Amino acid sequence: MSALGVDLAAIVLAAGSGSRMRSGLRKPLHPLAGAPMLAHVVDALGACRPDRIVVVLGPDDEIVAKEMQTRTAHLPLEVTEQPAPRGTGDAAACGLAALGDPAGDPEAGELLIVPGDAPLLRPATLRELVAHHLASGAACTLLTARVEAPSGYGRVVRGPEGSVRGIVEQADASPDELAIDEICTSVYVVRRSFCGPALRRIRPDNAAGEFYLTDIVQVLARMGHRVDSFTLSDATEAQGVNDQAQLAAARAEVRRRVIDGWLREGVSVVDPHTTHIDVTVRLAAGVVLRPGTILEGHTVVGADAVIGPYTRLVDCAVGAGAVVEMSQGTDAEVGPDERVGPFASLGPATAP
Template identity: 40%
Template sequence: MVGFLWIGSVLVMDITAVILAAGKSTRMKSALPKAIHPICGKPMTRYVVDACREAGVERIVVVVGYRADDVKAALGSDVSYAVQEEQLGTGHAAAQAMPLVESSQVVILPGDSPLVRPETIKKVISTHNETKAAATLLTAILEDPGSYGRIVRSSDGEVERIVEAKDASPEILEIKEVATSAYCFDTELLRESLAEIRSDNAQGEYYLTDTIGILRSKGYKISAFIAEDWCETVGINTRVELAEAVKILQRRILEQLMLDGVTIMSPETTFIDSGVSIGADTVVYPCTVIEGNTSIGVGCRIGPFTRIVDTAVGDGASVMASNIVGVRVVKGSAVGPFENASCGVCGEDG
């Protein structure tokens, strides 16, 4: 079972998260590292960091590589960093983080899966401990598994190994259960198996997936938790996939705001960043964009045809058909239509 330990005066789970975020944006055709592509106002990999924290995992190591300093600056100083100087595969990336892992268990997650929920991470950890496994996989059932590694099970349903698509036979490619690149491991067993992986495969890389076959061959139990929503497990590799992730995250953001008492007249034409706060009984009208570090008070009227960025809107204020950036909107005031402000104070006391 996962244990607990004291860090200062705080009791935390004896587990570390390792997030793999060393890659480039080759398929996205971008000079910006994939880990820090913005999604709804937040770097892609920051969603994974925050999901780990919400799942109760306090110690986090992010493996960086391409433009490492830029990635560190974007993700923040509240995590530790390991550097993968040369991208030699996911197994090699995980190995770079292991000197920083002192806990008895480790969760490994890809940095390009921003849709994973804290509840799913918790369930992977719970499954790992309940089954007393050496390793536990997060898997998904996909109708079109594409390039994902396939989960090969024995006749009794036990996980035997993961086969990367590029190395798979036609029979294995028919399997619809796939590996999602998310795992929970016994730390010491992971260290041992990482030392045994080889690069004699089609890509010439060190696959983290090979640790599963190594552990299984030694008689250790491998468990799996099948994701309840396969969308959580999707990795972002292209701009098309990025757009799909934005749609899903926007739906989550808007639904939470509505559950918190905000009326959104047209979710289909409204875009709100993840860090925006909006008070109850505010109404957001169609064709409205709210971005950055924006806070909107209670009982406001926002839109239609409005963009608000890095702005504080006081209680009871209205902003209509305007573009305002970096300003303060006075409580109870009316701004617009056709206001275009980039600093200072907008509106008069109403």
């Protein structure tokens, strides 16, 4: 049973080729603050505690599957394959086919569907979305956002009374529809008993010749089912990652969030703009990070230690009250109240 008291399964759509990244690294594995992009998405689902999480990958994504299964052993995660790139609607159908209900009812509960390239989604947002969906009694609830520059996103089309009628992709939109500033984030909660029938009614009648998951909204509305929406208060969460520029922007936002979190915990960051902290780093209250500090991996820093300026530590342990300045270290240990640097290079056997 999920955190919201209902049967809840999640499908993560991560089968895209990522050709616009122009990188030899598989798109879901591009790192942000020390964790793969896909891991950020899967971790955000944790607030809802879904009973099962199915990640839909492409046919050549074995390395992605192995990485995610290693990193997310604490979650009920499994992977399945979309054999051919036939669109997000087909990918969702592949995920749905991989799900089974332990109680014997294959259509019980709700489905939370999220894209694998949206690393800025907050756990609290997904939980609030599911809670809103359950309270509304809708067949489907989509997460939307209002943005000043909606180019590239599907637009939310509403009826005269304000109800959601459908989503139109940019390539298929009319000039009036292109002027709409409310976008679909590709995040949905769907009553499971309605999802399969709706997906089977989707047709590839669009400019790309693909099965669009966005069409499920219009299908359900035409079937007479209620479609609701939940609008983001912070549109930044809607930003997807399709190229290196968008990845850089997402990395900057994740870095800002990580630093803000540590500031609230009593860590002093002298210059947040030149400081980098991986999500796996652990800091005690009273730590001071001077400009140019980079902390990566499973680095741990004790209370009142001072790191920097211009110091990079990877998988290091720094004791309380220690000072490490203008140095670099990997797998090193610095004892309490010890002073290291400037210009030190630390390894497993080189710490004082």
